[in-house]
Amino acid sequence: MPVIKYPRLRDPLFYEWDRKAQKCGLRHTIYAVNGDQYTGEWLDNLRHGKGTQIWKSTGAIYSGDWKFGKRDGYGAYSILDPETKEYKRVYTGWWENDRRCGRGTFFYPNGELYEGEWSNGVRSGWGKMHYKDGSTYEGHWLMDQPNGLGLLQLPNGNRYDGGWKDGKKHGPGKFFYPDKGQLLEGIWVADIPKCGVLVEFGREEAPAPPELPLPEIKLQDPAGVLAEAQAMFDDSHNE
Helix, strand or coil, rough: CCCCCCCCCCHHHHHHHHHHHCCCECCCEECCCCEEEEEEEECCEEEEEEEEECCCCCCEEEEEEEEEEEEEEEEEEEEEECCCCCCCEEEEEEEEEEEEEEEEEEEEECEEEEEEEEECCEEEEEEEEEECCCCEEEEEECCCCEEEEEEECCCCCEEEEEEEEEEEEEEEEEEECCCEEEEEEEEEEEEEEEEEEEEEHHHHHHHCCCCCCCCCCCCCCHHHHHHHHHHHCCCHCCC
């Protein structure tokens, strides 16, 4: 005699309990086993949308966008000062796959500040760095170092405008000395000027010009000297 099976009137209770345990949508604060806490939106048991995470071990806090469990979008990350018990900003800007990416501002512990572009968690692209000694660098960055064209301005008013490589002056550039009324235009290699032309530049307005003016160059114009130096530099670089 065949056995007739009738459908259940209701699913077992553990099915209902499991559905209630799934985190999806806006939830109140959820505490992890290690004490971390998160308040915000969820999707398929992952932090997704707007939310705030607090790490118990460090006291750090992130508030902003999440995507499938990782910081992704716009958000701010701060740390807790153990002495003042107040939060200090570390980074405000864009994130991708849990790393700084896009435009953002980073606040260093020593008071320095970087405003600009990021890639894969490091400074990369166009940005401006404010150093503790009062100098600034604005230009291209690559792998957390000045690379490409950039302008370095020193606290005393002197400035360098030219090429950079691995954080050092490299390639054609101009170094202005407003305090002395002079300009050095030439080629740099690893922060060292290898060749160039030193000319007068605003000597009349300079606060501390040299005692004697520079001798006049009669061999050829500075542009020709620089062109020849640039050609030599390109040949050695291509080798």
